[in-house]
Amino acid sequence: MGKDRIVVGLEIGTSKVCAVVGELKGDGSVQILGVGEAPSRGVRKGEIVDMENCGKCIREAIAEGEDKSDVMIKNVYLGVTGAHIASFNNRGSYTLPEDREKIEEEDVARVEDAARTAPIPARNMSVNTILQHFYVDGQDGVVTPVGMFGRTIEADHHIVHGVSNRIQNSFQCLKDLDLEIEDFVFTPYAAAQAVLTQSQKSTGVLMIDIGGGTTGYCVYAGGAVKQSGCIGVGGDHITNDLSLGLRIPMGKAEQIKIREGSCTLGNSLPGETVTLKDEHGFAGKEIEREMLNTIIHMRVRETLELMKRDLEKENYLDYLGGGIVLTGGTSELRGIKHLTEDVFGMPVQLCKARNVSGVTSAFENPRYSTAIGLVKYAQATTGSEGGGGWRWLKDFFK
Numbered sequence: 001m002g003k004d005r006i007v008v009g010l011e012i013g014t015s016k017v018c019a020v021v022g023e024l025k026g027d028g029s030v031q032i033l034g035v036g037e038a039p040s041r042g043v044r045k046g047e048i049v050d051m052e053n054c055g056k057c058i059r060e061a062i063a064e065g066e067d068k069s070d071v072m073i074k075n076v077y078l079g080v081t082g083a084h085i086a087s088f089n090n091r092g093s094y095t096l097p098e099d100r101e102k103i104e105e106e107d108v109a110r111v112e113d114a115a116r117t118a119p120i121p122a123r124n125m126s127v128n129t130i131l132q133h134f135y136v137d138g139q140d141g142v143v144t145p146v147g148m149f150g151r152t153i154e155a156d157h158h159i160v161h162g163v164s165n166r167i168q169n170s171f172q173c174l175k176d177l178d179l180e181i182e183d184f185v186f187t188p189y190a191a192a193q194a195v196l197t198q199s200q201k202s203t204g205v206l207m208i209d210i211g212g213g214t215t216g217y218c219v220y221a222g223g224a225v226k227q228s229g230c231i232g233v234g235g236d237h238i239t240n241d242l243s244l245g246l247r248i249p250m251g252k253a254e255q256i257k258i259r260e261g262s263c264t265l266g267n268s269l270p271g272e273t274v275t276l277k278d279e280h281g282f283a284g285k286e287i288e289r290e291m292l293n294t295i296i297h298m299r300v301r302e303t304l305e306l307m308k309r310d311l312e313k314e315n316y317l318d319y320l321g322g323g324i325v326l327t328g329g330t331s332e333l334r335g336i337k338h339l340t341e342d343v344f345g346m347p348v349q350l351c352k353a354r355n356v357s358g359v360t361s362a363f364e365n366p367r368y369s370t371a372i373g374l375v376k377y378a379q380a381t382t383g384s385e386g387g388g389g390w391r392w393l394k395d396f397f398k
Contacts, residue, residue: 005382006033008065009374010058010076010179011187012170014043014213014236015329017057018368019065019073022356022375030379032358035368036065045232046081046187046214048169055173062179068359075180077374079187080127080170081214083232085162087186089132090118093154103136103145107153115157125164127186132156132224158225160186185377187370188216188228193380194353194373195327195366196220205322208307208340209370210330212236215303219311221319229310233303235330238296245295246287252276256287257333261296264335268293293335300336304343323347329367 005024011017019036038060042050062073092114096107116129134142136150145153167184174181191209201220209216213234219227235257242253242261260274268289278284311317323346326336331350340348353363353372363372 006071007182007375007378008071008073008076009079009190009371009378010061010174011079011371011374012043012046012048012054012058012173013040013211013370014046014234015211016040016367017043017054017061018371019061019076020368020371020375021065021069021071021073022358022372022378024375024379024382028379030356030375032356032363032372032375033071034065034067034069035359035371036061036063036068038064040212044213045083045234046211046230047084047166048173051169051173051176055176058173058179059177062177073179075182076174077378078170078174078181078184079190079370079374080162080167080184081187081211081216081230082162082166083214083230084166085127085160085186085230087158087160087228088118089156089226090115090159091154091156092116093152095152096150101149101151103148103150103153105146108134108145108155111153111155112157115155116159118157118159120159120161123163123165124161125167126159126161127167127184128158128160128189130158130160130189130225132158132226133222156224158228160189160228182378183381185374186216186228186230187211187214187373188218188230189225190373190377191216191327191370192218192220192225192373193376194356194369195325195351197354198223200322200325203321204316204319205325206311206317206320206344207325207327208331210234210303210326210328210336211370212329215307215328215330217307217311219314219316219320221316226316227311227314229307231303231306231310233299233306234328235333237303238299238330238333241295241299242292246285246292248276248285248287249282252282256292257296260287260289260292262293262334263297263300263339265290265293265297296333297335297339300333300339301343304340308343317344320346323349325349325351327351327366327369331366
C-alpha cells in the first residue's frame with residue numbers, strides 16, 4: 001500500500017470559485033476533507049477578465065478550504081476551460097532498430113513523444129495529451145506494448161490545446177497568490193474522472209458538464225477519449241435571458257430559475273403564475289409559468305443543439321452504447337434530462353461524483369463534479385508528468 005497524500009482541485013468558474021481538498025489514501029480510495037467556495041467575480045465564460053477581483057475570490061475559496069479541512073494549501077490542480085480550447089486526435093509511429101524486435105520501455109516513450117508532438121497553432125499551447133490506444137505491427141487494442149515482439153509501434157493520443165495568453169492569466173493569478181500549480185486539466189476531462197465508470201467509458205458515453213458560463217463535453221469510446229470541447233454558453237445565459245425577457249433583476253432571475261423553472265413545456269395550467277415577492281426595493285411581480293419555462297427551454301435547447309453540431313463533425317455519436325451523462329450545476333434544472341434525450345435521441349442520466357467519501361454535501365452535488373474530478377485526476381496521474389503542458393508549467397513557476 002502506498003502513502004496517503006493530500007491534493008487540492010481548484011476550479012475557477014464563471015459562477016463560483018471552488019477548492020476541494022482531498023486525501024488520496026494508500027489503499028486507492030479518495031476522501032474529501034473539505035470544500036472552499038466563493039461567488040465568482042472577474043470571470044466571464046470560464047476565462048479571467050479581471051485579475052484583481054478574481055484573485056480575491058480565489059483567496060476566499062482557498063481560505064475556506066483550509067478552514068474546513070484543517071490543511072494549509074500551497075499547491076493545486078487547476079481546471080482550465082473556455083470556448084478557445086480545441087482538440088484533435090493524432091497518431092505517432094516508431095520503428096525499432098534492425099537488431100531488436102522485443103519492445104522496451106524506451107520504445108514506448110519514443111512513440112508517445114511522437115504522438116504528442118503534433119503541430120498546433122503558434123499562439124496556442126498544449127493543455128492535455130491523453131493516450132488512447134497502442135498498436136504493434138498493426139495489431140490494435142494493445143494495452144501495454146512493453147515485452148511484446150514487433151517492429152513498429154503506433155500510439156494514438158487525444159490532444160487538447162488552447163490560446164496561451166488566456167490560459168496564462170489563470171497561472172499568473174495563482175502565482176500572485178503564492179500558489180503553485182501541480183498540473184492543469186481541461187475541465188470536462190476532469191469532470192469525467194469523477195462521474196464516469198470504466199464500464200461507461202468502454203461502452204461509449206458522452207459526458208456533458210453544464211456550468212455557469214460554459215458547457216463542456218467529453219466523448220469516450222472503447223475506453224478512450226475520442227472527442228472533447230467547450231462552448232461559451234451555460235446557466236448564467238439562462239439567467240440573463242430571464243432577466244431581459246421577464247424584466248426582472250438578475251438576482252431575481254437566478255432565484256426563479258432555480259426555485260420554479262423547468263425545461264419542460266406544456267405542463268402548466270392556463271394562466272398559472274409564479275409570484276416574486278416585493279423586497280429590498282423590488283416591487284414584486286407575477287410571472288406566467290409557461291413564459292418562464294419557454295425562455296429556459298429555448299436557451300437550453302439551443303445550447304444542446306450547438307453542442308450536437310460540434311459533435312457531429314466526427315462520427316462518435318453512433319457508438320455511444322452508454323448514452324449521455326449530465327453533470328454540473330445547471331444539470332439540476334427540472335426537465336433537462338428529458339430535453340437532452342429529445343435533442344440527442346438517446347438515453348440520458350444525471351450524475352454526481354462517484355467512489356469518494358468524506359464531505360457528503362460535496363460529492364452528492366453535481367456542481368462540484370469538476371473540482372472533485374481534479375482530485376481524481378491527481379490520483380490517476382500520481383508519479384507521472386501529467387498533462388501536455390507540464391514541463392512548460394514548471395518553467396513558468398520558476
